[in-house]
Amino acid sequence: MIDLPASPQEILQRRSDKLKERRMFFRKTGGFAAGMAGGAILTACGGGSGDAIGADAPTDAEILNFALNLEYLEAQFYLYATTGAGLPDALTTGTGTRGTARGGSRVPFSDPVVAAYAKEIAADELAHVAFLRNALGSSAVAMPSIDVGGTDPNGAFSKAAQAAGLVPVGTAFNPYKDDLSFLLGAFIFEDVGVTAYKGASPLIQNKTYLEAAAGILAAEAYHAGLVRTVLYAKGVDAQAAAGKISDARDSLDNSKDVDQGIAPDAAGAANIVPLDANGIAYSRSPDDVLNIVYLTRDAASQGGFFPAGVNGNLRLSSAYM
DSSP states (O other), rough: OOOOOOOOOHHHHHHHHHHHHHHHHHHHHTTHHHHHHHHHIIIIIIIIIOSSSSSSSSSSSHHHHHHHHHHHHHHHHHHHHSSSSSOOOOGOBBBBBOOOEOOOOOOSSOHHHHHHHHHHHHHHHHHHHHHHHHHHHHGBBOOOOOOOOSSSSSHHHHHHHHHHTSSTOOOOOTTSSHHHHHHHHHHHHHHHHHHHHHHGGGGGOOHHHHHHHHHHHHHHHHHHHHHHHHHHTTTTHHHHHHHHHHHHHHHHHHHOOOOOOOOTTTOOOOOOSOOTTTTOOOOOHHHHHHHHHHSSOOOOSTTTTTTTTSSSSSSOOOOOO
16 A cells, blocks of 8 residues: 655654653653763854753754764774774774774675775765864764674674574674675765654754765765665665665664665566655654664664764664563
């Protein structure tokens, strides 16, 4: 059954409801009060307004630092996959507890096209880390501890793959093993990054930062579309595996279905671009994003790809509802 497009009034009401949900989240985490200092630092460093939407919304500094945590994760994964080494130390310092990356290894790519795509994305993610750190100045958070290893059956990639049913429980999933494994590992992240930036965009007050965030969102959407396209071209087994990852993500963040695989529909149309009935990409709030990267349905401050949690004030996931 195909849902009819919502009316403009319904769309606005949904956005209003989502903002209310976010305000409740920020009250729960105390993010606004704790983030006033970060916003002041950002302004002092030439960052412009640190003002928020209402008394319970996060500052621009908190939003950008939340994004920086995600960029650290993506950059480490792609850099290890393409070079065998992670971020340079100079790009991992900052406020909060500085962690280490439980690293992976270089992928023995057999498809030169996939290898070329991977190198391009790695360069983009490295640039995102550098840009956000520069924009935040002295208020930029340090890289937290990150798990992007691939040989431990209890590692984050393995746990994600086990939850999706890609490998049996207790079995390691190594995203650095081959081209397909790499693409499935990338698929775990890419759609999440797109929905995270879209969800944060209405909360950013400084227009310069909003434009920059929109630019990063566009880049992440290109990356996600590229990964989804290549996986689709790998055939029905790859499409089925991507669908399992999508279902696993959707089982963590909330009860709303905001995730889609890539398998064709009954009419044979591909689903490279995951959209709602209005042709609009989905959004996720920070706590929903953390449920996925922490690999938990519970309210938690650490886990999964961030064993000690992310740095900054927006660090608590929410209980599945």
